[in-house]
Amino acid sequence: MGAGNAMARSVNPVEFHDYSAASSDFLNEVLSGLSNIPKAIPAKYLYDQRGAELFNKICELPEYYPTRTETGIFRDNADDIAEHMGEKNIFVELGSGNSEKARILLESFRPSQYLGVDISKEFLLEATQNLADDYPWLQVHAVCADFSRQLRLPAHCISSSIVAFYLGSSIGNFHPDEAVAFMQQIHKLIGIGNQLLIGVDLKKDEQFLHAAYNDKAGVTAAFNLNLLHRMNRELDADIDVEKFQHEAFYNPSRGRIEMHLVSITNQVLKIGKRKFSLALGDSIHTESSYKYSLQEFGQLAEQSGFRIQKVWTDENNYFSTQLLIAI
Numbered sequence: 124m125g126a127g128n129a130m131a132r133s134v135n136p137v138e139f140h141d142y143s144a145a146s147s148d149f150l151n152e153v154l155s156g157l158s159n160i161p162k163a164i165p166a167k168y169l170y171d172q173r174g175a176e177l178f179n180k181i182c183e184l185p186e187y188y189p190t191r192t193e194t195g196i197f198r199d200n201a202d203d204i205a206e207h208m209g210e211k212n213i214f215v216e217l218g219s220g221n222s223e224k225a226r227i228l229l230e231s232f233r234p235s236q237y238l239g240v241d242i243s244k245e246f247l248l249e250a251t252q253n254l255a256d257d258y259p260w261l262q263v264h265a266v267c268a269d270f271s272r273q274l275r276l277p278a279h280c281i282s283s284s285i286v287a288f289y290l291g292s293s294i295g296n297f298h299p300d301e302a303v304a305f306m307q308q309i310h311k312l313i314g315i316g317n318q319l320l321i322g323v324d325l326k327k328d329e330q331f332l333h334a335a336y337n338d339k340a341g342v343t344a345a346f347n348l349n350l351l352h353r354m355n356r357e358l359d360a361d362i363d364v365e366k367f368q369h370e371a372f373y374n375p376s377r378g379r380i381e382m383h384l385v386s387i388t389n390q391v392l393k394i395g396k397r398k399f400s401l402a403l404g405d406s407i408h409t410e411s412s413y414k415y416s417l418q419e420f421g422q423l424a425e426q427s428g429f430r431i432q433k434v435w436t437d438e439n440n441y442f443s444t445q446l447l448i449a450i
């Protein structure tokens with residue numbers, strides 16, 4: 124399907140804009156990530172179709188507090204959020220995933236357009252079509268893009284009345300310097316006077332954090348290990364996934380959860396014609412999730428050209444929903 128194609132066979136078809144990267148990007152970033160010391164692969168590659176489905180399951184786990192806490196903040200404060208956002212024609216959701224949280228605000232706002240932007244193409248198409256089917260009055264766009272490379276929207280969707288959503292504490296996946304650069308890109312995209320509603324996970328008890336990323340059912344482990352399966356599926360790799368284990372821990376000096384794939388033996392990974400040696404205990408860093416204090420994130424927002432209009436938190440101060448205005 125090409126850019127700007129509407130999906131067929133629906134009363135309210137989704138307009139699809141395909142800005143996805145070439146598949147060679149995945150190969151190149153894996154090869155360069157495995158050549159680096161320490162070895163690391165960007166977290167965005169965790170989200171193929173299988174990865175997106177597993178992430179959806181993570182969101183329902185008892186240990187994984189962020190999704191239900193952020194959803195609770197939305198539900199408890201929908202009217203207040205609406206009042207502070209004012210009237211907006213266009214909702215742009217970055218890293219939209221299943222688009223579930225946006226529904227809470229779409230129903231009270233009734234904007235004319237919703238744009239879901241995500242790297243995970245099949246999942247994006249399914250989630251946005253579900254939205255379009257449920258809200259026939261809404262014009263829905265699916266933008267498949269890697270926004271860490273380029274943040275762009277279809278030209279006809281740019282408006283003076285736009286609000287961006289960046290939920291699920293996805294901002295925590297960026298190193299703080301990269302987070303500032305990314306928020307500056309969002310600032311440029313939405314323009315002065317427009318708003319960004321962002322979910323920011325807060326610093327908290329380490330054991331509680333540890334449990335959230337090491338669930339008993341092993342779904343987070345499957346999500347992490349799926350990256351190796353994906354490499355086997357898409358990159359002509361020959362990796363014995365059984366020879367790796369999931370590891371996630373809080374790194375207090377960096378203020379972040381780190382997720383790793385740790386080799387449980389000495390082994391050689393083959394990816395196409397390239398070979399990478401791993402010793403027992405060597406790791407591939409697959410995701411970081413930075414946790415912020417309200418003060419730390421306030422500084423980051425200011426450096427990015429935003430002023431905080433209002434912050435909502437849950438009763439335990441686990442998570443925050445922050446409304447920022449581009450100044």
Ligand SMILES: C[S@@+](CC[C@H](N)C(=O)[O-])C[C@H]1O[C@@H](n2cnc3c(N)ncnc32)[C@H](O)[C@@H]1O
Binds near residue numbers: 167190217218221292
């Ligand atoms: C932590 S999930 C959050 C999903 C959803 N917003 C939520 O709150 O449940 C991150 C989402 O961002 C998408 N994503 C990650 N990196 C991306 C990138 N570089 N460009 C576009 N989408 C990306 C993933 O596919 C996934 O849907």
